[in-house]
Amino acid sequence: MAQKPSIPKGTRDFSPVEVAKRNHIIKTIKKHFETFGFMPIETPSFENSDTLLGKYGEEGDRLIFKILNSGDFISKVDDVTYSSKNSSTIAPKITEKALRYDLTVPFARYVVMHQNEIDFPFKRYQVQPVWRADRPQKGRFREFYQCDADVVGANSLLQEVEFVQLYDAVFTDLGLSGTTIKLNNRKVLSGIAEVIGAQHLLVDFTVALDKLDKIGEEKVKEEMLAKGISATAIAKAQPLFNMQGSVAEQLDQLKDLLVTSEVGMKGVAELDEILETVTELGLKSAKLELDVTLARGLNYYTGAIFEVAAPEGVKMGSIGGGGRYDDLTGIFGLKDVSGVGISFGLDRIYLVLEELDLFPKAMEQSLDVLCLNFGQKEGRAALRLVTALRGHGLRADLYPSSTKMQKQFKYADKRNVPYVILLGESEIAQGEFTVKDMAKGEQTNYNLTDLEAFVTKVKQQ
RNA sequence: GUGGUUGUAGCUCAGUUGGUUAGAGCGCCGGAUUGUGGUUCCGGAGGUCGCCGGUUCGAACCCGGUCUUCCACCCCA
Numbered sequence: 245m246a247q248k249p250s251i252p253k254g255t256r257d258f259s260p261v262e263v264a265k266r267n268h269i270i271k272t273i274k275k276h277f278e279t280f281g282f283m284p285i286e287t288p289s290f291e292n293s294d295t296l297l298g299k300y301g302e303e304g305d306r307l308i309f310k311i312l313n314s315g316d317f318i319s320k321v322d323d324v325t326y327s328s329k330n331s332s333t334i335a336p337k338i339t340e341k342a343l344r345y346d347l348t349v350p351f352a353r354y355v356v357m358h359q360n361e362i363d364f365p366f367k368r369y370q371v372q373p374v375w376r377a378d379r380p381q382k383g384r385f386r387e388f389y390q391c392d393a394d395v396v397g398a399n400s401l402l403q404e405v406e407f408v409q410l411y412d413a414v415f416t417d418l419g420l421s422g423t424t425i426k427l428n429n430r431k432v433l434s435g436i437a438e439v440i441g442a443q444h445l446l447v448d449f450t451v452a453l454d455k456l457d458k459i460g461e462e463k464v465k466e467e468m469l470a471k472g473i474s475a476t477a478i479a480k481a482q483p484l485f486n487m488q489g490s491v492a493e494q495l496d497q498l499k500d501l502l503v504t505s506e507v508g509m510k511g512v513a514e515l516d517e518i519l520e521t522v523t524e525l526g527l528k529s530a531k532l533e534l535d536v537t538l539a540r541g542l543n544y545y546t547g548a549i550f551e552v553a554a555p556e557g558v559k560m561g562s563i564g565g566g567g568r569y570d571d572l573t574g575i576f577g578l579k580d581v582s583g584v585g586i587s588f589g590l591d592r593i594y595l596v597l598e599e600l601d602l603f604p605k606a607m608e609q610s611l612d613v614l615c616l617n618f619g620q621k622e623g624r625a626a627l628r629l630v631t632a633l634r635g636h637g638l639r640a641d642l643y644p645s646s647t648k649m650q651k652q653f654k655y656a657d658k659r660n661v662p663y664v665i666l667l668g669e670s671e672i673a674q675g676e677f678t679v680k681d682m683a684k685g686e687q688t689n690y691n692l693t694d695l696e697a698f699v700t701k702v703k704q705q
Numbered sequence: 706g707u708g709g710u711u712g713u714a715g716c717u718c719a720g721u722u723g724g725u726u727a728g729a730g731c732g733c734c735g736g737a738u739u740g741u742g743g744u745u746c747c748g749g750a751g752g753u754c755g756c757c758g759g760u761u762c763g764a765a766c767c768c769g770g771u772c773u774u775c776c777a778c779c780c781c782a
Contacts, residue, residue: 250772303780306780649739678740687741
């Protein structure tokens, strides 16, 4: 090997155990998506550049992986552009395709393209990788999976309630209790900006406010000032920094602050209804919290904003997020179709489950039974037995060559195989096979003509 | 995109002011054990010290570049 091979920054290989664990998460998420009535779709891994560009803000455009055109693309660039040596003007001419950055925008594109065949309200889910040209960190990759569920064409706040229930159902099923679902509403944020006279700086205001629990009140105010929000405006927003008490009390404080803002009061009413309904229906293991500082995510949210935090003590960014966007398909020409959805961050959920040791022990097992090989004649009999066991649905394998027992047993041990079958000359003569329980070290004989007893025992585990 | 950090055996890591032949634990392979793993004992293999260049009589060690890892920003699942 001249040089060690490598993979691009921020990408990963997944070995068998990791794939098994990832599939376990995906399977659980999909199960609940379907239980809630969502249907799967898939979209291409890359889209036309203009479908994606400009949808995630300036920052987002920078993080989109662009795909170089095929053929002699350079000669098609006009001389002025070419000699300008300006990446931002040349790039659009030589990269007409780009890797998908999330699943929401491609879904909006899908809805618009297929609007005449879709029955609204349309509930779809999608589990596919997305790519971002970001700098990798813990829990941040350049290729990662999103698991999205969205509803389009339904305005009812009951949808929001269902998504909270969906988060709760999935995380409870994964054994991840103690997650916090944070809820906010874009209308409340707009209302606040309006009340303090900073509508035009809404995004800067919310981005700074979002950092409150991370960098503290003083730093947030500094950032707001730096962004051009006046000191008097910030002073008016002071109640936000001292929000406390029960959810009802916090809502009251918001009502006081937003009494002059129509949109703000609408947002408070929406929060009120969602919180009240969820409380009435109850959650299994998650906590639902009102968090007026929650503002992250993309600018197309217009109503509810969700974010899920891992249980306390786990250092990890959000493991899920979502929200309501009243006019997402508008950018593709279809007006007045409301959407709301959530996303699960598979790769981060994986890291959290790993850290808390919550994966089922069975994930480590890829075989139920391994049959040892005693030679050519015995091997053939063994394959007959293995074939029969496979027919019963067991994951069974035959060691391919008749090397010494020690080596075969060691292999079984490494593979975490719970049962090893010995089928040698003496067993065949008796019409039996010997089963060794690897955990207990005990051996039992079964009749070759009656596999049921053994199969039942394995399946019980 | 900005600033920092990391890289030595398959893995986790030592390695003195720059100085002869780069070490350990775990793992791997073989044997003790030709029908019994996970424990024990004995033996063995395995390294362009991330890569490229520079300084030097001499570089794992100093300098520059580059790639990678992780971290803080930005932003985000």
